[in-house]
Amino acid sequence: MTMDTPGVDFENSPHITHTLAPAINDLNGAWGVVERFRNRIRLAVRGRDEAIEIVICALLADGHVLLEDYPGSGKTTLAKALGDCLIDDKPDDIIVTFRRIQFTPDLLPSDVTGTTIFDPNTHRFFFRSGPVFAHIVLADEINRTSPKVQSAMLEAMAEKQVTVDNRTRKLDELFFVIATQNPLDLAGTFPLPSAQLDRFLFKVKMTHVARDAELEILASAQARRANTGNDLPRVTRTEVCDARRVIETQVHVAPQVRECLVDIAQNTRRDPRVLQGASTRSLVLAMPALQARALMNQRNYVSGEDIAALSGLIFSHRLEVAPGVESVDAVLADCAREPLESLARLALKR
Amino acid sequence: MKPENKLVIVFSTLVRAFAMSLGALALGWGVTMTEGLGASVMAAVVAVVLGELFSRSRMKLGALLGGASVLFALSLTVSRVITATEVIPQWAGPAGALMIAVFLRFGALVFTGVFVLRVLAARKRSLVALELAALSAAIVSVFATHRDGVLVRPLWLSDWAWSVGLEPVQVLLGVGVISVTTLAVLLIVQSRNGRAVSALIALFALGLLAIMTVNAVGLPAPQAETDLGLLTPPGDPPNPSRADAGNGGGPGDQGDASEREGGSDRSDAGEGEGGTSSDGGGDSSIEGGAGAQGGDGGDGGASAGSDGGDGGSSSSLDGGDGSASASGSSDGGDGGASAAQDGGDSGLSQVPISPSQSDGGESEGGAGRPPPRPPSDDLENERQQSQSQQQRQSPLAVLILRDDYDPPAQAYYLRQIAWSQYNGTRLIPPTRMELDRDIPRGYPTEAMTLEERAPRAGRTLVHQTIALLTEHNNPFGIEGAFRFEPARNPNPSRFTRAYHVQSLAQTTPYRALFGRRVGNPAWTPELRALYLQAPTDPRYRALADTIVRTMPAARRADPFARVVAIKLWLDHELIYTTRARHMGASDPTADMLWGNKRGYCVHFAHAAVFLWRTLGIPSRIGSGYHVDAQNRGSASTIIVRSGDGHAWPEVFVEGLGWVVVDIAAERNEDPPGQPQDDDERDRLGEMAREQPADPQEPPRPQQQTPQRNRAREMARAAARAFPWVLLLVLAGLYGVKFWRRWIPSFANGKPAARVSYRAALDMLAEAGIAREYGETREGFSRRMAGSVPSLKALTDEVQRAKLGARDESAPDATELRAALSRVAGEVRKLKPWWRRLIGKLNPTSWLDAV
Structure with a gap:
């Protein structure tokens, strides 16, 4: 469901609001943002209420989250659900709502940040943005890639900017990274040094889903596939940024x-x-x-x-x-x- | 499992090792010597360290305990093998082998005990109590002797304290404080709970209370003798008791009786000789004649001999007497009592007293006293000389007169026993039951009335209470005693026994007795004959006749006049000295009467009784204590002292019973006794009456400096104030409790949130529920959400008031009060009524509401 493909039907796009949302300028508005996130994500991810809270909290606190969990425990689902909540109300720029990067040992920094490419037609170099140019980035198995790539990623996280070919490009204000790493199967990994761990606001150790929640997941699989709840209200990028500001001041x-x-x-x-x-x-x-x-x-x-x-x-x-x-x-x-x-x-x- | 600080672990291990080695030392002190003690201390330290290490390892508890016991058994076996086989003694010498064995044995014992306790405590938290209990028991065992009030008991400790100039009690208190603190520190380290502060405060308060109690109530005084001076220092020659009686008191109090007569003598040496009579009687009787002279110098151990010799309980009196004359025993009463038992046995079984004892007596008598002085007429001179020798007389008993009574003899005769049976040498306590049935034959276990009592006529009923300071083997009371009843001991640490006595004491003046007949018409002729038995020596009869002949003719037939005549003659002729010895003679009385005429009460009494009996006057010797009426003063307390032991002749006057007719020699060669200490009398009297001594006068003034007095006064005042302070504190605590509970009803505005929340916490604390250390307010209310959901509202309000912005609106006080009452209802359902009652009564419950 990528947004940057041309020829999209803007009128019917679920990602674009058509009515101007009221500006968020007090805590009630911020609370509304929280509620909207909660309702949507909880519908998509069952039995992970605690992790959902933490992720929303980090998003509102302008921090990044490192999830440490076993494979298949809903990390990606959670990240995608979060991305699904967001509406990009600034569709003009190159930044999209959600991107996922699967880290592997042979990944290069330019695969993350983007690179300049020579266009033979115009005889000029132009910048092809990488996956970090998104509001929400899921960095899957971040410890599997080389330190070079990790540091590129971490620079983006810390500075909210990317430097390619000596040119620094700004990322969006709402740049939010959910990184995951697998606590098992550590062979051939590059554990993050503590200086880089410091960039993450939270490191969350997720636990196995409880039995009841697991049953519910199985029972609701059909409904989730059918995108039930897709009509629940979403949150625009501006609203998130406003909510951040309101929270910090009020x-x-x-x-x-x-x-x-x-x-x-x-x-x-x-x-x-x-x-x-x-x-x-x-x-x-x-x-x-x-x-x-x-x-x-x-x-x-x-x-x-x-x-x-x-x-x-x-x-x-x-x-x-x-x-x-x-x-x-x-x-x-x-x-x-x-x-x-x-x-x-x-x-x-x- | 326990992310404890390393420093804490090392520190607690050190403290524990120290405490445990102290405990091991305390337990081993009396049991073993240097090697064992060293082994114990080392083993304790090693066991604590190893126990700490092993308890942290993954070894199973059972394996650890089993290993320890195997090690224990192994060490014991090895230590046994070391002494049982020959190899090691040959190699290290027998002493070395023994040392090794002791080392091993004690080391193994202590190691196993400490190790097991430590491992148990480390693995099972609750068993820490076991370890602490063992430790405190070990330390307390040092002071086990204190249970009898012997506070100076670990002598090494009190000796050291005295040498440094400290009071041992203070040192002991200090030791107690240190050990309690150690235990408390151990517990706190163990629990690592921040809430121990209140427990420490409580501990401190308890300690304060203990010290105040000690100061106020005082500590038990086990040795009444020492602080009352009952024990005179050895070598201090005891006072010749008869100095007063024979000399000062004699002429005065028996002035009524006026009569004199020559008579026979040496009644008394008989008793002295009696000690060896069964075997030595034969040869000494030969010397008897010559003994008149040699007796003085020769029988230094008269008293000791007499004690042993004529046996029976009589010797208790001898003992009282004898100790007064024999220098050896410092305490008359004790000496008498103990000697009496020896004497009783030997006398009854006719076995001579053991040589060592009689030797001891004699040597004491000989060595402890200067050789007897030659008879001197210059009595005044001598008396003055001897007046300087003030000797201390220790009290033996306290007699409280419940009825006023002034004896006609101007002295109280406290009769303990009577000697009326003549054994061929002297008078002894009756072995025949029909004799002297007016004398009790033992202490009353319940109210006891004697079969025979004196008639009421001419006598008055006197109630007395007697508290004995030393053991006596027969009760005594003012003559004429007929009813004995045990009494509660007013102060068991001072008095050995107490009893009530009723006496029909003589009020008839001696003058009124002239013309009365003697003897009891109710007696059988046989009994009367027993009271008339006397030596067959014709000299007695001759002397008695000679005395009677000096009487006016009109009086000669009057038996009581004869009695008095003989008494006066003896008063005049005899010389009182406790140095007189007539033991060697076969008839000591004759030895005295026709010898140097020197003797003391026992000799005099024998002389009088023998002379009277030859004249057909039934008489006997009463023995017990003689206390001058002057000593009583105006008080109703009579103190019986070691010097008061006495024996006196008695005559049976028809219609009046036994009447004391004491011999009071006009001449006395002994130094007079010291004047009585009235303060001491009053103090002992108070004590026997179970009344506190005069607070102005502490019991041991000579040992207390003014500073100590002041300190004691202050401590006493503090102790008196303590209950009030306690009450005040209690009232304060309850006041705070109720204030905190009721103030929410009136609070408004921002403080309302705080006081309401506090009241809710108080309610929960009463039910025993409190926030844990480090738990957040919200965490606590979440924990209580199941049972006390209304707490959340209050918590949120108080947090908002405290942590919210300043322009926050004030909480609604009505809402708060409603929430509070909801909380009250919810708490009520939490616990049963009795638990809530306990919480309500607990004055400090609100301290837990944090």
Whole structure:
């Protein structure tokens, strides 16, 4: 369902809105965006509500997500459903709604970013954009490709721009990457170094789908194939960007919450079981994520609950623990306990 | 499994190793020597470390325990083999082999115990209690002797404390604090729970309470003797008790009785000799005549001998007497009691006292005392000299007079036993049941009335309570005692026993007795004959007749006048000295009467009784204690001291019963006793009455500096205030609790969210539900969503108020109150009524609402 093919029937395209959506300028509007995402994706992906929440949260927080899961557990379905939710309301540019890149060892950076091609007709070089020029990019099995390609991808993720032949091209404001990697079958892979892992806002370890959800998936396969729910409202690119802005400005972050977050990071650096603690960048990235999660829980303030829920996702792939320490999550829980407690005590203080 | 901090692990292992080796040391201290102790300490440390390591390994618990027991059995076998075979003793020498064996045995014992406990505790969390219990039991075992109130017991500890200048009790308290702290630290490290702070505060409060209780109530005082001075230092010659009685008291109190008569003597040496009488009687009787002179110097051990010799319980009195004269035993009462038992056995079985004992007595007598002085007329001089020698008399018993009574003899005669049976040498306690049925033959186990009692006429009923400070083997009371009843011991740490006595005590003045007949008409002739048995020596009769002849003719037929005449003659002729020894003589009384005329109460009493009996006057010797009426003063307490032991002659006056007619020698060669300490009397009296001593005067003034007094006063004041403080604290806690519960009803605006949420948390805390450490507010309300769904609304409100923007609208107080009452209803369904009641009564439940 590619959008850039010419000769598309614009009038009937489901990807183009025909009525002007009201501008998003308060939290209610942002909440509406969240709801629309939720409803559509939940219909397409069953039994993965938690992962859906995380992905929406990351999208609204302007961060990227690394999904770590077994094959066939719905990663791609989730990413595609997300892409399906979006409406590109800027159809003039070269950027499309959704692209998927399947990483392989022999992939080259230009396969990702695009390349300049000589046109014999015009005797000029022109730029053929790569798959990163999309709003939502699914980077499948990102650890299977060479570091060269990985770094090209990661530059795009960090800077939201691509440099080809010394010319830097901007990506869209809403550039969102869902990368996946397979925790098994590590032979011939290039594990991402921690500096590159730092580019991902969340690293999500998905688990097997519960029995009931699995039954439901089987039962609803027919309906999903028939594109039921395709008429549910979608979200335009502008709406997402507006929602991001609204969330960042209107969800209140109390100074104690910031203290709590910083204290957790400090604790990770002080803990003898941790070789490298949480980076400052991770804290900067964390703030919008916390705000987004607060909104998604119908709050206009960030609470300790958000920190407790997200700290594992934000920090666990950024910490390097000493050899012999089995669980990063346990270390993080230990580091977070005391700051969270003092934040919780705040409620009873005058 | 446990992502614990390495530092914490190392620290807790160190603390545990230290504590365990302390415990091993404490257990092994009394049992083994250096090698065993060293082995124990090493084994404890090694066991803790290995236990820690192995418990973290993947080995199964059963395998670990089995391995430990196999190791234990192996070590025991090896240690046995080492001493059983010859190889190792030959190689290392027998001492070395023994050392190795001990080392192995104790090491294995301690290692197995500590290792098993550690592994169990590490694998099964709840079994930490077992380890802690074993540790505390081991440490406590050091102080096991404290159960009797012997607080200075680990002497190595208190000696050290004293040498450094500390009070051992303080040191012990310090040790207790340190060990409690160690245990607490171990527990906290184990639990790693932030909530231990309140537990620590509670622990601190408990410790404070314990110290205050100790200060207020004081510690049990096990050795009443020491602080009351019951034990005089050895080598301090005990006081000759009769100094007062024979000398000062004598002429005064028995002034009524006026009569004198020459008579026979040496009744007393008989008892001294009695000690060896069965075997030595024959030859000593030959010396007896000469013994009149040599007796003084010769029988230094009279008292000891007499104790052993004539046996029976009588010697208890001898003992009381004897110890007063024999320098060896420091405590008259004790000496008497213990000697009495020996003597009783040997006397009854006619077995001579063991040589060592009589030797001891004699050597003590000989060595402990300067050689007897030659008789001197210059008594005043001597008395003055000896007055400087103030000797301490330790109290033996406390007598409380429940009725006012002034004895006509100006002295209280506390009769314990009577000697009325003549055994050929001296008078002994009756072996025949029909004699002296007015004397109790043992302590009452329930109220006991004697078969024979004195008539009421001429006597008055006196109730007394007697508390014994030392063991006596027969009860005593003011003469005429007829009813004995056990009493509750007012202070078992001081008094050995207490009992009530009723006496029909003599009120008839001696003057009124002239003209009365003697003897009891109810007696059978046989019984009367027993009370008249006397030595066959004709000199007694001759002396008695001589005395009677000096009486006015009109009085000569009056039996009581004869009694008094003989008494006065003896008063005049005899010289009181506790140094007199007549033991070697076959008839010690004769030895005295016709010898140097020196003796003490027992000799005098024998002389009087023998003289009276030859005149046909039924008489006996009463023995017990003699307390001067002056000593009582105005108080109703009489303190019986070690120097008060006495024996006195008694005459049976018809219609009045046994009447004490004491001999009071006019001349005394002994130094007078020390004046009585009235304070001590009052204090002991208070104690026997179960009343607290005067608070102005602490019981041990000589041991306390003013600073200590002040400290004690302050501690006491603090202790007195403590219940009130406790009550105040309790009231405060309840006040806070109710305040927190009721304030939501009045709160408005932003604070309403906080107080309502707090009240909800209080309710949950009462039901025993609290947020966990590190749990977020929302997490808690989610956890409670199943049972207390209304909590969520309150949580959200309070979080919004705290974390939301400043321009946030104030919560609706009515909504909050509604939510709160919903929470109350939901909590009510959570727990049974009794659990909720406990929560409601708990004054500190709100401390858990965090």
